[in-house]
Amino acid sequence: MSNKCCCNERSHYFDKFDEIMAKYEGKEADLIPILQNIQEAYGYLPQDILDELCNRTGLHPSQVMGVATFYSQFRLKPTGENLIKLCFGTACHVNGAEKVAEALADELKIEVGGTTEDGRFTLETVACLGCCSLAPVMMIGDETYGRLTPDKARKIIRGFYENRGE
Amino acid sequence: MRIGVSNMGKGEYKIIVGLGSCGIAAGGNKVYEAFKEVVGKSDVPVTLDETGCMGMCYKEVLVEVIDPDGKSMIYGEVTPEKANKIFESHVIEGKPVVEWIVKADDMQTSEDSFFNKQMRIVLRRCGAINPESIDEAIAMDAYKAIEKAIKTMTPEQVIEEVLNSGLRGRGGAGFPTGMKWKFARASEGTKKYIVCNADEGDPGAFMDRSVLEGDPHAVIEGMMIAGYAIGADEGYIYARAEYPLAIKRLKIAIKAAEERGLLGKNILGTDFNFKIKIKEGAGAFVCGEETALLASIEGKRGMPRMRPPFPAVKGLFDKPTNINNVETYANVPYIILNGASEFAKYGTEKSKGTKVFALAGKIAKGGLVEVPMGIPLKEIIYDIGGGTSSGKKFKAVQMGGPSGGCIPADLIDTIIDYDSVNQTGAIMGSGGMVVMDEDNCMVDIARFFLTFTQKESCGKCTFCRIGTKRMLEILERITKGEGKEGDIELLEELCENIKKNSLCGLGQTAPNPVLTTLKYFRHEYEAHIRDKKCPAKQCKALIEYKVVEDKCKGCTACSRVCPVKAISGEVKKPHKIDSSICTKCGACMATCKFDAIIVE
Ligand SMILES: Cc1cc2nc3c(=O)[nH]c(=O)nc-3n(C[C@H](O)[C@H](O)[C@H](O)COP(=O)(O)O)c2cc1C
Ligand code: FES
Numbered sequence: 001m002s003n004k005c006c007c008n009e010r011s012h013y014f015d016k017f018d019e020i021m022a023k024y025e026g027k028e029a030d031l032i033p034i035l036q037n038i039q040e041a042y043g044y045l046p047q048d049i050l051d052e053l054c055n056r057t058g059l060h061p062s063q064v065m066g067v068a069t070f071y072s073q074f075r076l077k078p079t080g081e082n083l084i085k086l087c088f089g090t091a092c093h094v095n096g097a098e099k100v101a102e103a104l105a106d107e108l109k110i111e112v113g114g115t116t117e118d119g120r121f122t123l124e125t126v127a128c129l130g131c132c133s134l135a136p137v138m139m140i141g142d143e144t145y146g147r148l149t150p151d152k153a154r155k156i157i158r159g160f161y162e163n164r165g166e
Numbered sequence: 167m168r169i170g171v172s173n174m175g176k177g178e179y180k181i182i183v184g185l186g187s188c189g190i191a192a193g194g195n196k197v198y199e200a201f202k203e204v205v206g207k208s209d210v211p212v213t214l215d216e217t218g219c220m221g222m223c224y225k226e227v228l229v230e231v232i233d234p235d236g237k238s239m240i241y242g243e244v245t246p247e248k249a250n251k252i253f254e255s256h257v258i259e260g261k262p263v264v265e266w267i268v269k270a271d272d273m274q275t276s277e278d279s280f281f282n283k284q285m286r287i288v289l290r291r292c293g294a295i296n297p298e299s300i301d302e303a304i305a306m307d308a309y310k311a312i313e314k315a316i317k318t319m320t321p322e323q324v325i326e327e328v329l330n331s332g333l334r335g336r337g338g339a340g341f342p343t344g345m346k347w348k349f350a351r352a353s354e355g356t357k358k359y360i361v362c363n364a365d366e367g368d369p370g371a372f373m374d375r376s377v378l379e380g381d382p383h384a385v386i387e388g389m390m391i392a393g394y395a396i397g398a399d400e401g402y403i404y405a406r407a408e409y410p411l412a413i414k415r416l417k418i419a420i421k422a423a424e425e426r427g428l429l430g431k432n433i434l435g436t437d438f439n440f441k442i443k444i445k446e447g448a449g450a451f452v453c454g455e456e457t458a459l460l461a462s463i464e465g466k467r468g469m470p471r472m473r474p475p476f477p478a479v480k481g482l483f484d485k486p487t488n489i490n491n492v493e494t495y496a497n498v499p500y501i502i503l504n505g506a507s508e509f510a511k512y513g514t515e516k517s518k519g520t521k522v523f524a525l526a527g528k529i530a531k532g533g534l535v536e537v538p539m540g541i542p543l544k545e546i547i548y549d550i551g552g553g554t555s556s557g558k559k560f561k562a563v564q565m566g567g568p569s570g571g572c573i574p575a576d577l578i579d580t581i582i583d584y585d586s587v588n589q590t591g592a593i594m595g596s597g598g599m600v601v602m603d604e605d606n607c608m609v610d611i612a613r614f615f616l617t618f619t620q621k622e623s624c625g626k627c628t629f630c631r632i633g634t635k636r637m638l639e640i641l642e643r644i645t646k647g648e649g650k651e652g653d654i655e656l657l658e659e660l661c662e663n664i665k666k667n668s669l670c671g672l673g674q675t676a677p678n679p680v681l682t683t684l685k686y687f688r689h690e691y692e693a694h695i696r697d698k699k700c701p702a703k704q705c706k707a708l709i710e711y712k713v714v715e716d717k718c719k720g721c722t723a724c725s726r727v728c729p730v731k732a733i734s735g736e737v738k739k740p741h742k743i744d745s746s747i748c749t750k751c752g753a754c755m756a757t758c759k760f761d762a763i764i765v766e
Contacts, residue, residue, distance in 0.1 A: 031465040032448055036407070070467040070624075071448035073407050090370030090564060090600045091526035093614050099751055106729060126408065127369030127451070127618070130376075131191035132526035132600075133223035133533055144191035150751055151727065 089128030103150030186219030192226035200246035218380025220293030223533035242268035292380030311499035330506035332518030337491030353486035360401035368567030371598030378412035388495025451622035470670035513539030517583035527600035566595025569675035571682025630673030649695035717762035724754035
């Protein structure tokens with residue numbers, strides 16, 4: 001994204017950012033909502049946008065990076081096309097989430113936290129998705145998959161590659 | 167379930183689909199769409215609606231059908247196919263599909279035991295109203311308590327009532343709510359804030375989310391009453407970022423209340439003003455701690471600070487602030503409307519009212535349950551929860567999440583109140599209750615929680631930052647079979663020091679999962695360290711998968727499912743597992759139909 005050189009395109013790149021900044025005064029208390037908006041618009045927190053944020057608000061880079069790295073929601077790198085959120089909450093843990101994680105990591109040939117080479121999946125773990133009665137649970141995009149077994153999890157991924165989505 | 171809804175068409179069937187997070191995860195939206203389609207095609211007038219969590223998460227997707235005469239029946243485990251059948255049979259032909267019914271007004275079902283011992287105060291409207299309809303909430307008494315408070319009571323009287331009710335904070339520590347309000351009222355200053363802690367950090371708990379999703383008005387009204395009591399005109403709800411549905415419904419509820427003049431200036435014609443803003447958290451467990459939460463609202467890194475000064479004196483933007491938990495606020499309207507003594511009727515001497523629990527883990531009937539304080543743990547696990555889901559022996563229940571501990575099967579007669587639970591070494595916490603059976607390794611559970619707290623430690627104080635790290639290393643070593651003599655003692659020493667010297671509750675309580683498992687399951691630690699055995703057969707480094715030759719039929723199912731090709735053997739002859747290749751994923755055991763694979 002940052003290798004766009006044409007000035008015109010570059011200015012479009014900042015359009016979404018401009019829209020976000022128009023909604024806020026840019027005070028310290030707005031920092032977290034602004035970062036959340038940036039992440040929603042760009043999928044992660046691009047460095048050039050963060051630089052621009054510091055320029056416009058006068059917030060110090062250390063302050064912005066301090067907040068961006070403190071909270072686990074914020075990402076400094078883009079994710080794959082499909083974000084897998086595998087629940088590592090207590091209910092999922094006692095029902096075997098770790099085995100599901102191993103199966104997913106093996107199937108996708110990545111570590112937890114990583115993105116597949118083809119850019120299709122990023123595997124993340126989260127704490128409790130709030131549907132503990134379906135444990136172990138994962139979400140891929142907005143879809144929830146419950147009562148997982150290692151085998152079922154592998155099949156779901158294969159389903160994506162076979163384009164069935166299930 | 168739905169009682170007294172004013173806008174219900176008379177003489178019509180009403181179909182209500184449970185669309186809390188759990189319902190949606192189980193496929194609720196597809197069921198809703200299926201009903202929408204058949205209702206659209208039919209000439210029979212039917213109202214289709216949605217509601218929040220009805221509590222029986224283990225039977226999701228839940229659908230309630232209300233007959234024209236007002237009789238209610240709830241169907242469980244509904245799928246789009248079943249939806250068609252229910253519509254055909256129940257609505258068109260007037261013949262309910264009895265075998266799928268899990269709860270009904272005039273019929274007993276096998277699931278009645280789930281509700282019999284419950285008592286609903288906080289959840290009084292959850293699953294009974296459409297959470298996006300303020301009218302339905304008002305028809306069930308929403309905003310009557312704030313009206314009573316601002317029109318007929320002084321702030322002091324409101325505080326007195328809450329004090330007399332004996333309500334204690336539901337966020338974990340159980341501090342008397344009325345007392346907290348009194349301090350905030352007494353603080354000097356004209357600008358004060360109300361904050362609602364909806365950060366719900368305990369991984370494995372979803373009470374607050376269900377309340378926000380099912381009845382956001384209860385929380386809004388509770389905050390307003392608190393605002394009136396302490397003299398605040400502004401409130402913040404700090405909600406976990408992972409709760410998009412709760413946030414959406416809160417926004418709808420706040421907007422509706424503003425439009426009705428229930429929030430804003432000169433509320434209900436009085437000179438009471440109150441507005442509410444939502445702040446979304448960004449994923450940090452420590453932000454559940456009140457001073458960290460305030461820092462986060464202010465846009466800073468969520469790091470706790472020393473108290474005093476307490477938030478009641480110096481809180482949000484340095485102004486006096488009252489912070490309570492979601493469930494605490496949701497109790498308040500009931501207390502004001504029905505009187506302190508009505509509330510205090512339930513519970514024990516020092517713990518009044520009810521408590522909501524998220525019952526999960528290896529439990530047959532997991533879900534959201536609200537019980538009167540004083541109920542024995544046994545009744546929650548067996549009478550309501552139906553025992554373990556695996557049918558295996560119940561081993562322990564974890565209460566209070568990363569700050570809590572495990573209560574073993576021997577102590578199942580413990581009654582639910584703050585002090586009795588504390589005596590076991592666990593804490594009441596915010597209401598997570600995760601059940602474990604004999605297949606769960608208690609050292610592994612301790613390691614699990616330490617992994618969590620270690621990751622979530624904000625790093626400000628040394629004991630928490632480094633102490634939890636060292637504890638985690640020891641626990642990892644033990645579960646890997648590399649434990650040494652002296653490890654238990656070292657753990658105990660670290661626990662002691664971290665508890666004593668940490669700045670905030672996160673560090674002070676982080677050792678609890680280790681301390682309680684050491685107290686009740688020390689033999690498991692010893693087995694790992696001395697015998698290099700995991701009694702629950704869970705810790706990978708200490709187990710081996712084996713084929714029982716007599717039982718193996720040579721069906722080859724296991725060798726086909728093995729992801730690393732560790733199983734070999736000829737068709738119809740006993741197979742063998744090469745333990746040098748085996749990754750102990752358990753796939754073979756799950757596949758074998760003849761119980762021919764065992765773990766040793
Ligand atoms: C590490 C840590 C995490 C906490 N997480 C929560 C939480 O998720 N929700 C909550 O209501 N209280 C949480 N608390 C307790 C709050 O600090 C505070 O006591 C509570 O919000 C007060 O409300 P109450 O009096 O209504 O219980 C947490 C405390 C600590 C130390
Ligand atoms: S612990 Fe996984 S959904 Fe709650």
